[in-house]
Amino acid sequence: MLDTKTIEIIKSTVPVLEKHGEDITKTFYNLMFTNHPELLNIFNHANQKQGRQQKALANSVYAAAKYIDQLEAILPVVTQIAHKHRSLGVKPEHYPIVGEHLILAIKEVLKEAATEEIIEAWTKAYGVIADAFIGLEKSLYDEAAQKQGGWDDFRTFSVTKKVKESDVITSFYFSPADGREIADFLPGQYISLKVNIPGEEYTHIRQYSLSDSPGKSYYRISVKKEEGTNEKPEGKVSNYLHNELKEGDHIKISAPAGEFVLGQTNKPIVLLSGGVGITPMLSMLHHLDATGIQSETKFIHAAINGKVHAFADEVKTITDNNSLVKAYFCYEKPTVKDKEEMAYDKEGYITSEWLSAAVSNKDSLVYMCGPVPFMQAMYEALLEAGFQKENIRYEFFGPSMELKEAQSV
Incomplete structure (x- = not known):
């Protein structure tokens, strides 16, 4: 527990973190990777170059400061991050390194404004926050091992x-090299x-959603091949998987993780996806x-056209055999072949009006995944169509962000 004075000091830094948070986290990562380059074996290099990791950390630090006297308020975010840390192999010995460089970054960015009192308070606060993560992650490691x-x-x-x-999408099926059973998910x-x-x-x-139902003797992921370059390296891993990884090859995999899961409910369900965001939705549909x-x-899926749309037949097999499931395929720019075969249900972008007509029950529980711009647009459209904010659940591929409600003009 933190003393009252420390809490007051941490809360007083909230406006500063709101203004300088990303400068601090950029400096933090630069310092840490310079002094501990071995940590580049854990962190996603592409997210670093795009700035998403720095922004996500800045948001987390800001939230921790804002709710330092009631950390239970950010427990869902903490749990989500802890799942990712366990999946990546983050260990207790990494936390002192992170703490040291976070304090150094605060000093470097804030300069004389980083008084001895502020540094002491943040050192104490980081210790409490780190202990919370270490404890939660230990329980997740234990749970994964004991299943x-x-x-x-x-x-x-x-x-x-x-x-x-x-x-653009290829599926990979993985079975344990030792021939033993695998954990359910x-x-x-x-x-x-x-x-x-190589090289x-x-x-x-990299973390990939499982795209098949639980209870199988294998894990399946389905990966979009990103067009990466030397300047934009986020395609390195997906291109390696598509071009180099072959049947019979071996690869290291961590146990299933994540908080974005299909829950028990009596409500109608909407599975809404864009592009390769179809993967967790497909797992949910198979499980249902x-x-x-x-x-x-x-089941509502948006794609550019039929050439890039994966799993259409897989989804249709389920919908054809179950009267309670209805699938809609929405193509932004359908090809001539798509039009000839009538392979889609809507042309152009999904709108709030279309969503309102497609899903009559606005009390439905919505699960959503896809590119960030798609999810932001869908979040606004769902709210405009009358869906309840508390019933909309979503997953980001990469560092967590927050979807915003549309601002009235």
């Missing part, structure tokens, strides 16, 4: 099948792949189909 078929770090798997699903969860790319100095770890769909379910 039937589970493990607590990375485990070697074989690529048993590789299937091209569209022009909740629909919507992800796994981390530890990839050693690369550091290991790359396997366990018996009890309520009306709408």
Whole structure:
């Protein structure tokens, strides 16, 4: 527990963190990776270059300061981050390194404004926050290891099948190299792949949603091939997986993790996705189909066109055999072939008016995943159409962000 004076000092820094938070986190990462380059084996290099990781950390530090006297208010965010840390292999010994460089960054950015009193308060506060993460992550490591078929770090798997699903998405099926059973998972969860790319100095770890239902003897992920370059390296891992990883190859994988999961509900369900965001939605749909769909379910997927749209037939197989499920495919720019085959339900962007007509029950529970601009647009459209904010759940591929409500003019 923190003393009253420390809490007051931390809260007094909230306006400063709001203004200088990203400068502090950018400086923090630069200092830490300079002094501890081995940590580049854990952190996502692409998110660093894009600035998403720095922004996410700045938001977390700001929230911690704002709610330092009631940290339970940010428990959902803390839990989400802890799941990612466990999946990446973050350990207790990493926290002192992070704390040291966070304090150094605060000093460097704030200069004389970083008084001895402020530095002492933040050092105490970081200790409390770090202990909370370490404790929560230990429980997640223990839980992963104690599950039937589970493990607590990375485990070697074989690529048993590789299937091209569209022009840009390929599925990979993984089975444990030791032939033993694997842990079950909740629909919507992800796994981390530890990839050693020839010629690369550091290991790359990427998290991918599981795209099939639980209860199988394998894990399936479905990866979009990103067009990366030397200047924009986020395509390094996806290109390696698509171009180099072959059936029979081995790869290290962490146990399933994540808080964005299909919950128990009697409400109607909407599974809304854009692009490769279809993957966790597909896992949820398969699980609903396997366990018996009890309520009306709408599966809405947006893609540019049929060439890049993956799993259309897989979804149709489920909808054709279950009257409670209705699928809508929305193409931004359908091809001539799409139009000839009538392969889609809507042309152009999804609007609030279209959503309102497609889903009559505005009390539906909505699960959403896709590119950030897509989710932001859909979040605004859902609210405008009358869906309840508390019923909208979403997952980001990468560092967490916050979707905003549309601002009235």
